[in-house]
Amino acid sequence: MKRTCFCTAGILLGALLSGCDGTSDTPLQGEKKLPRQEIALGAIKAEQMVPVQLDGRQRLLLASERRGLLLLDWGGDTLAAQAGNLEQLAAQEQADGSVLVAAYSDAQAQISLYRIRQPSSGEGPAIQYLGSRSDLPPQSALCFSRQGNHTQLFAIGEDGLGHEYLIKPGIRQWALIEVRSLYFGEQVNACAVDVITQRLLISQPPLGVISLNADAEKDEERKLLISTAQLGEDFGGLWVEPATNHMWLAAGDQLQRYDLQAADAGPQWRIHIAQAHNPVSLALLDGSLLVLDNDRDALLYFDASPPLSGLREAPSGTGVVAARIPARAQTQPVVSAGDAADDPAIWVNPEAPENSLIFGTDKKRGLNVYDLSGRLVQHFAVGRVNNVDIRPITHPRYRALAAASNRTTPGVDLFAIDRSGRVEHLGLRSVSLQDPYGLCLYRNGNDLLAWVSDKVGALHQMKIQVPEDGQNWQLHQSARLDVGSQVEGCVVDDENARLFFGEEDLGVWRLDLDAFDAGGARPQLVAEADEENLVADVEGLGLYRAGDSGYLVVSSQGNDSYALYSRDGNEFIGNFRLGPNIHAGIDASSETDGLAVTSANLGAEYPQGLLVVQDGRNRMPDAAQNFKLVSWQDIREALALPDTNEP
Known part of the structure; x- marks a missing residue:
């Protein structure tokens, strides 16, 4: 040369x-x-x-x-x-x-x-x-x-x-x-x-x-x-x-x-x-x-005698990462290219837990339904659905309902899971929001409520009513909560009537819903984005319920990790990342938007529960975005959490 x-x-x-x-x-x-x-x-x-x-x-x-x-x-x-x-x-x-x-x-x-x-x-x-x-x-x-x-x-x-x-x-x-x-x-x-x-x-x-x-x-x-x-x-x-x-x-x-x-x-x-x-x-x-x-x-x-130099130290990174945990499985990639997969939800089949389902949004195209192997079993091309959540219901035809925010026609789509485990689209109801973004469901006695965020900066509580035929369901706004900036991820602790929502640049807030309904409560910042334990953007939130205890799981998108807090959000427990599973051919995860978690025993791979996270960069090889499935048992062992098999 x-x-x-x-x-x-x-x-x-x-x-x-x-x-x-x-x-x-x-x-x-x-x-x-x-x-x-x-x-x-x-x-x-x-x-x-x-x-x-x-x-x-x-x-x-x-x-x-x-x-x-x-x-x-x-x-x-x-x-x-x-x-x-x-x-x-x-x-x-x-x-x-x-x-x-x-x-x-x-x-x-x-x-x-x-x-x-x-x-x-x-x-x-x-x-x-x-x-x-x-x-x-x-x-x-x-x-x-x-x-x-x-x-x-x-x-x-x-x-x-x-x-x-x-x-x-x-x-x-x-x-x-x-x-x-x-x-x-x-x-x-x-x-x-x-x-x-x-x-x-x-x-x-x-x-x-x-x-x-x-x-x-x-x-x-x-x-x-x-x-x-x-x-x-x-x-x-x-x-x-x-x-x-x-x-x-x-x-x-x-x-x-x-x-x-x-x-x-x-x-x-x-x-x-x-x-x-x-x-x-x-x-x-x-x-x-x-x-x-x-x-x-x-x-x-x-x-050669170049000037001596001291050893360089690694630059201080953001966040303290406790462990790298491999996923056990992953879903098929979404159809849409680019930033498309967004938010998952888990439906636990009460009669056959191994036949439980994972709902995942393709925010450019619609809603996907996967089995626990990650295989796509149903797809609903209903538009730009962003966030999805699920609650079991008492109904003559349906076992559970899933609601998703829709940004194509501003509104909420409702899906029902019937007695056989098949998913049915019940239609969309429009809402007077500029850009429906985050969404989470809340069971309050016999009432089913949805909290929906508007991308311009407010949370809206809406009541969902589903008749026996399931066709003419109703959606009525019942409350509004103003917030300072953009909110997407949210989750409700039904048993304790607490709403957790992530203000992306600031951290996780907690709202006492009973006190809010009585007109005397404001949100409290319980997990601040401190650039160490939790790094902005604050994205997906999920609750791992174990009897009276449990954990709040938060996507710490700024350092590609997940932060674990006590169930009330007051105590930081630790961080973890997802690393590659080279034997299963599954890559690590990064830039996670939404996540969902359950403590239910879903079979041999997930005996203590399942965490599902969106993966912003799907590798090994390059492909469209997808969702990773992580055994809670692996998380518990990596973070030395107390053992519990309580549902």
Whole structure:
């Protein structure tokens, strides 16, 4: 790969001292450097070099077109080899002292996984084949990321299409499970992950160095970290120091180090190479800068003493997350693309709990009904229904009613669950609201009431009356509660006559409904969005009822977690997130809007109840949004909650 540094004649002298970006160098940094040592690799056509620690010893991994995967010591001697034809590789050190390797072969059109370990017998290192993914186009960059307890691999093709894979260990074969696709455009030549900030760094000469979130459950937030105008037209060899997370690049005739916290200020330190070299990989080691020269098929050692820097600390995140819990199942994706799935509700079948149903809104299209396996069993194309809630009723034909706010024709849709478990649409009743948004139901004696929020900032109480034939049901507004800003999520504790609602920017409010009906109550802020336990936006709310006790569950959308409070909302219990279930092929969840929870025993998977949450980013692979099903038993164990099997 030819590297060129373009400078105008008017600044040629300055360029010799400071490079093409015009920043000032000390004489040591500006002088042309020759390698103090050159180690020939024997015409192996080495394409990439990665430094690793294997059982505490410093080693080098090489991708060779002629000899495959090579493990070398720092003197260039081969310690282990895996025959093949390789163009790209990535490596990640493991807790047990081994090294996980991903390597791409153009001849086989596949990415293979290997594990390198030092046998206890004292023999040389051993390379073990783990598995592969085939039928891939030419790849130009590979890099690993560690997220929670799982390992991800980013693979970017020469066509600019990238993929994130989750590494799934297996007894016989390991697998690469696709998490998401990423498009970058052509001419990507390297990637790395800043483990402190969990940012994926991409070297792409037409643009520069690009930074984006490595976590698939976050917005990409792409940023141009360093522009081509700063680097010149030819750069690559991107490598990140594990200890300090400084980034190294080869740019033109320079080897440069950047402080990732101030990369736009230009290189923090650099040296100029005196002779024509083609550095495709570089790494810092004990005061030496080691470079793989692709043209010479050699390792070059340069004397280098960049300024010392302290270890970086991870940036303080929002919210305290206690655990990552995998979902047991997930629903089929909604039909609509984009931000579409929104709010779930659970109907508990009193005679056959394993045949219970999950209602989920597709806020661009209608209402979906799923069984506990996540299979879609009914769909009602009734318009832009936003929130849904369910209550059992005493009725000659129906077991329960579900109400949903409808934003297409401002109103409330009513659905009935009959004695066989089938769902029937009873029709829509219009309301005099500008934009019906959140909705939750309330049983007060024999009365069924709905609280409906208007997106402009008020909650309206409405009474639902259903005759025996179910056809001419009535909806009458009975009360209004003004609030300061937008409300969507709400839930009512029927037994204690308490309404909880989330003011998205402020937190969760509680209203004593008996006192409100008597004309003497105002809401109390019981769970403030404090950017630690609960992070705005405050979205879905659900009540886990266990006898006289239980929990209030809140979607803390700002940090992709769920906050757990005592049933009255006064005491914070803990946070948890949903992590991937790699064995079931279910991704994590993020940006959750609505949620629903029950303490009912729904069978072997959900003996202590079920939590259903909307997933704002459905991965493994990319798909339209859906809902995740979580066993309350897993939540209880992860948060060390008291055991209870009370309904």
